[in-house]
Amino acid sequence: MTPASLFDLMDPRRLAKGATAFALGFAVSQSDVAASRSHMADIQNRGVLRCGVDTGLTGFAETDENGVWSGFEVDLCRAYAAAFLGDPDRTQFLPTTTLDRFQSLRNGDVDILLRNTSWTLSRAATQAVRFTGVYYYDGQGFLTPADLGLTSAQELSGARICVQPETTSALNLDDYSERYGLNFTTVSVETVADARIAYEAGECDAFTSDVSRLAGFRRSLTEPDRHMVLPDVISKEPLTPVVKAGDPQFEMAVEWVLMALIAAEEYGVTQSQLSEPGQISNRPEVRRLLGLDEDIASSLGVDEDFARRAIAAGGHYGELFERNLGEASPLQLERGLNAQWNQGGLLYAPPVR
Structure with a gap:
């Protein structure tokens, strides 16, 4: 059985690559x-x-x-x-x-x-x-009904794929189909809720998005165990905080709050420790992170206590991950690439000094 024979091949509505790229990347005037x-x-x-x-x-x-x-x-x-x-x-x-x-x-x-x-x-x-x-x-993947018996996204040729418009997922799907000579019919869904309605109604044979999104999407379905995320990861999707351009100080402040949460995990500074100062390490890098010895933060438009307050709000990066995405959460995602650099992952905070 060839991959294409798994589905009735209709005239596929291929993504208009140039139009989508324009929608993603239209030039914005400097007045904005x-x-x-x-x-x-x-x-x-x-x-x-x-x-x-x-x-x-x-x-x-x-x-x-x-x-x-x-x-x-x-x-x-x-x-x-x-x-x-x-x-x-x-x-x-x-x-x-x-x-x-x-x-x-x-x-x-x-x-x-x-x-x-x-x-x-x-x-x-x-x-x-x-x-x-x-x-x-993150990276882009595909979720399908388990009873289709698929083992690879390359077996989806001829399928109807739900995808959100004006996303990297839409462009990646086009690239993937061209690379492997596959034909997809795309079904545009504006929100995850729209995707769930279309998918459960049988209007599409698969939903493609970031793997983390698919894990949550699967949990929201009526019978999660009847659906599976295929092993293929077809893109790199670095998710980031985004701010309006034009204010470098604010951009740096947003970046360094995130870096502080990542560094706090590396240094072992937990939310609970901050409530008991005696538990906090006297290592120089920890004292610099918490603003105990010098004021580096004022150049960011915040005070020297900003990192301590950010960590105290919900914990360091690892605590946030575990509570919402990790083993303690319904998603039970592995850290993988989101582990610290010294634990085999890509998380890496620049030196706080």
Whole structure:
């Protein structure tokens, strides 16, 4: 049986590569970039940090029946609010879609985009935004019904694939089909909720997105065990906090809060230790991280206590990962590439000095 015979081959609606690339990378006029005043000052004057998050993604950003937000990206937002405003609860979570996320940032509707957004050249060059460090190393995969008996995404030729528009997933799918001579019919779904409706209704044979997203998507299905994520990972997807371009000081502040959380794990500085100062190591790098001996942070527009407050809000990077994505969570994702550099992963914070 050839791979193509698994599905009825229809006239595939191939992605219009040039059109999608234009949608992802349209040139933004310089008038969209305003650097006349510090964005940090705006946030502190407002007293609330506004984070653009997903419309609903298990493990990363979702609400419960009471409308309370939780997830890895939500906890990151709370760490930023603690660092910038002294209170992790001074946050506002604004759901954004793949279609409006960058415009929401440029319009000033959100201060930081924490919405599983991949760092790419076209986005960095044309969207008038800045990518400020990687908080999750991901890759694109495929989720399918287990009873199809597939062992590889290359067996999906002729299938209907649900994919979100104006995403790297859409472009990667096109590249993948060209590389292996596959034919896909794409089904455009704006949100994960739309994808779930289409997938469970049988309107598509597979859903393609970041592997971490697929893990949460699978958990949300009526019968999760009847679906599987194929082993193929067809891209690199470094997910980052994104800010509006034009304010280098704010960009550095956002980057270094993330670096502080990563460094805290490397140095062994936990959330619980910060409540008992006697448990904190006197190693020079730890004292510098916590701002105990010198004020390096003022050049970022924050005070020397910013890292301690960020860590105290929810823990270091590893604590955030374990609670929302790791073995203690419903997703039970392995650290993999998201382990520390000295544990076989890619997480690496520059020296705090």
